Amino acid sequence: MIPTFFGITIVTFALINMAPGGPIEQKLQAIRFGSGGGGGGSTGSSVGNRGDSAVNEEVIEALKKQYGFDKPLHVRYLIWLKNLSRLDFGESFTYQEPVTDVIISKFPVSLTFGLTSLFLTYLICIPLGVSKATKAGGIYDRLTTFGLNLTYSIPPLILGIFLIVVVAGKWNLAPLGGFQSDDYESLSTWARFTDRLHHMILPLLCYMIGGFTELSTLMRNSMLDVIKSDYVRTARAKGLSERKVIFKHALRNALIPIATGLGGFFGVFLAGSLIIEQIFNLDGIGLLGYQSIMSRDYNVIMGLTFMSSMVLMLGRIFSDVIYVMVDPRIDFK
Structure with missing residues (x-):
């Protein structure tokens, strides 16, 4: 049972983390859509784009730290196993509630x-x-x-x-x-x-x-x-x-x-x-x-x-x- 469990969780963890369109990308997309409604001239847009790229680097680093993506894949899996020993699955990114409560x-x-x-x-x-x-x-x-x-x-x-x-x-x-x-x-x-x-x-x-x-x-x-x-x-x-x-x-x-x-x-x-x-x-x-x-x-x-x-x-x-x-x-x- 134990090898089967580790095999299932390792494969699933690796696949979902390698798939494109993760929570960070989705959050950045929402930020861009939220800030993309303003108008302005070509000069202002150029400056705004340079400012956005600078801000985006800071935002990306902050989001990586928030979602735990600032660590390597194997370290994140070991952290997940450690939390699993306390039956702590973390918080849902979508519902903003503990995963256990969402599933129940x-x-x-x-x-x-x-x-x-x-x-x-x-x-x-x-x-x-x-x-x-x-x-x-x-x-x-x-x-x-x-x-x-x-x-x-x-x-x-x-x-x-x-x-x-x-x-x-x-x-x-x-x-x-x-x-x-x-x-x-x-x-x-x-x-x-x-x-x-x-x-x-x-x-x-x-x-x-x-x-x-x-x-x-x-x-x-x-x-x-x-x-x-x-x-x-x-x-x-x-x-x-x-x-x-x-x-x-x-x-x-x-x-x-x-x-x-x-x-x-x-x-x-x-x-x-x-x-x-x-x-x-x-x-x-x-x-x-x-x-x-x-x-x-x-x-x-x-x-x-x-x-x-x-x-x-x-x-x-x-x-x-x-x-x-x-x-x-x-x-x-």
């Missing part, structure tokens, strides 16, 4: 959609995959396979635009966007719940549509392999009901490949989709990451990189633990 402020949207989509995906796809496996080759299996492949072929961008234009705009069945209504704070507890649910329906469809096909197909194929096993045939030969054979003997082993994806449980804390958040006007982690990259907000980028890498690595460990719980034959000793 985006959690409600991403966490809500991440947890809900993860729960609903597994809740629907596991039973669907089991039923498809038990009826493999039949009409039900073919129809559901066709439907899943159809939904998988629809890009979330196109689906989001369709839902906004038709379902929300033309039919007025859902809000056009946002995470809650304007009068959310004045609503009762139940009304708040229904209001959030009303706003979540369309974005959730876009979040989940791609994962349905992958997880359902994986569950179906895994269950088919297990059903063909000798111990399943033996259980049937003993006269056990088909329901008991499937859910007591076959399901647990069929869940082993599915357990890999459960590591994504940790990823829901930083879940975010730039396209979906842009379409539905959701202020989440995905949009924050995109805006930070475009504005070269290095501290926010590194904060998101650190959290994402730690979450993904913890997810891998969690997947290994789930493997052991599902299949006692697996031992990492």
